[in-house]
Amino acid sequence: DSGVTQTPKHLITATGQRVTLRCSPRSGDLSVYWYQQSLDQGLQFLIQYYNGEERAKGNILERFSAQQFPDLHSELNLSSLELGDSALYFCASSVGVNPYEQYFGPGTRLTVT
Amino acid sequence: GQQVMQIPQYQHVQEGEDFTTYCNSSTTLSNIQWYKQRPGGHPVFLIQLVKSGEVKKQKRLTFQFGEAKKNSSLHITATQTTDVGTYFCAALHSGGYQKVTFGIGTKLQVIP
Numbered sequence: 171d172s173g174v175t176q177t178p179k180h181l182i183t184a185t186g187q188r189v190t191l192r193c194s195p196r197s198g199d200l201s202v203y204w205y206q207q208s209l210d211q212g213l214q215f216l217i218q219y220y221n222g223e224e225r226a227k228g229n230i231l232e233r234f235s236a237q238q239f240p241d242l243h244s245e246l247n248l249s250s251l252e253l254g255d256s257a258l259y260f261c262a263s264s265v266g267v268n269p270y271e272q273y274f275g276p277g278t279r280l281t282v283t
Numbered sequence: 284g285q286q287v288m289q290i291p292q293y294q295h296v297q298e299g300e301d302f303t304t305y306c307n308s309s310t311t312l313s314n315i316q317w318y319k320q321r322p323g324g325h326p327v328f329l330i331q332l333v334k335s336g337e338v339k340k341q342k343r344l345t346f347q348f349g350e351a352k353k354n355s356s357l358h359i360t361a362t363q364t365t366d367v368g369t370y371f372c373a374a375l376h377s378g379g380y381q382k383v384t385f386g387i388g389t390k391l392q393v394i395p
Contacts, residue, residue: 172325205385212289213326213371213385226382260325269375269383271316274325 289386
C-alpha cells in the first residue's frame with residue numbers, strides 16, 4: 171500500500187461524457203502527478219500540481235483539466251470523452267516539487283464505450 | 284520533446300537466468316529512477332541514481348548510471364518468478380524545470 175488513494179477504481183462511460191477522477195496523496199506529500207497508461211504503452215505524464223498550484227504540464231489534452239485543493243487532494247476532469255481516452259489513469263505523489271521518488275496510487279481504469 | 288529509449292520491450296527468461304534492461308538518452312540526465320509494475324498493479328519506486336557512474340544494489344538487482352549520465356541499466360541476477368512485471372526507467376533531464384520522462388518499459392516474463 172503506497173498511501174496514495176484513487177477513486178473510483180473502475181469507470182465505464184459513453185463517448186461525449188465527462189468524468190472526474192479523484193486522488194489523495196500520501197500524508198505529507200505536496201506534489202501530485204497524473205499519468206495515463208494505455209494498453210501496452212508506457213506512462214504518459216499529464217500534469218503536476220505542487221501545493222495547490224500547477225507546476226508542470228505534459229501531454230495533456232485541452233479536453234482534460236486538473237486541480238489540487240487546499241487539503242492537497244487532486245481531481246482530474248476528462249470531458250468530451252472519446253474511445254481513445256480509455257486507459258488506466260494513475261495518480262502519484264512526492265514530497266517536494268521535483269518528481270523524485272513518486273508513490274503511485276492503484277489507478278482508475280476508464281472505459282469509454 | 285525529451286525522450287528516453289528503453290530496450291528491450293519484452294524479455295522472456297528461464298527462471299535462474301539473468302536479465303538486463305537498458306535506458307538511453309541523447310541528452311545528459313539529472314538523475315534516473317527505476318520503477319516496477321506487477322501485472323495488474325501500479326508502478327512501485329525501486330531506486331534513484333544521481334551521480335555519474337553510480338552503482339547501487341538491492342539484493343539480486345543492480346542499478347547503474349553511466350559515466351556520461353546518458354544511460355542506465357537494471358540487472359537482475361538469477362531471476363525468480365516474483366520478478367515478473369514491467370520495469371520502467373524514469374529520467375529527469377538536466378537544465379530547466381525537472382519534468383520526468385518514463386521509458387516505454389521492459390516487460391519481463393520468467394518461465395519456471
